[in-house]
Amino acid sequence: MKTFSSLITILFATLIATSSFAQSPATSPAGASAPSAAQPVTATGQPNPQEMMKQMSEMSKLNENHKLLSSLDGNWTFTIKMWMNPDPNAPAQESKGTATRKTVMGGRYVMMDVTGKMQMPGPDGKPKDMQFKGMGLEGYDNVKKKFVASWVDNMGTGIEFSEGAYDPATKSFTYTMEMEPLPGMKSQVREVIKIADNNHMMLDWYENHGGQEKKTMEIAYTRKK
DSSP states (O other): OHHHHHHHHHHHHHHHHHHHHHTOTTTSOTTOOOOOTTSSBOTTSOBOHHHHHHHHHHHTOOOHHHHHHHTTOEEEEEEEEEOOSSSTTSOOEEEEEEEEEEEEGGGTEEEEEEEEEEEEEOTTSSEEEEEEEEEEEEEEETTTTEEEEEEEETTOSOOEEEEEEEETTTTEEEEEEEEEEETTEEEEEEEEEEEEETTEEEEEEEEEETTEEEEEEEEEEEEOO
């Protein structure tokens, strides 16, 4: 609470200083008239403090996009298929898990906790089941006018960031991002999440290597009843 109070104090002190600096005759352009409170910028080109606070308040408001994400809150089970073998005829790896989605920060974001199993090469090179844990954070950025998301898991140390849009006609989100699982091994990713109904959704994951896009994963989610 003390840190938050200090942050608010600094913010208002900065706004007051900006306002005083803007109204100083020594720094105003010659012949320029004093700006009114309704103007978005001061005579020095600095943002008007009152307008800044108004815009910040508007940008913090919730809208239908935030409600859309919150509508997917709840407990889910999923089946995941992955095509990791370079042989196109090789069967997909399949596993199952659970996911919990929960709205946080007064409806502004949704957190998702994922638990499952994944086959990974062991010390002897043979595949073995490993516990998989992941956590996602999703939201709608009113400034960018885009859906935004981040992801972390226990299979790496990086944080994935993605941006996307929602198509109401197909009831699907489409996110794009860049991945670098190994040094210099970058790939463009397209992630499509289609909401079939209130209790089912499907995630399709596409990776682009050398200009060729290939589906490497799909996840079928079912809401627990």
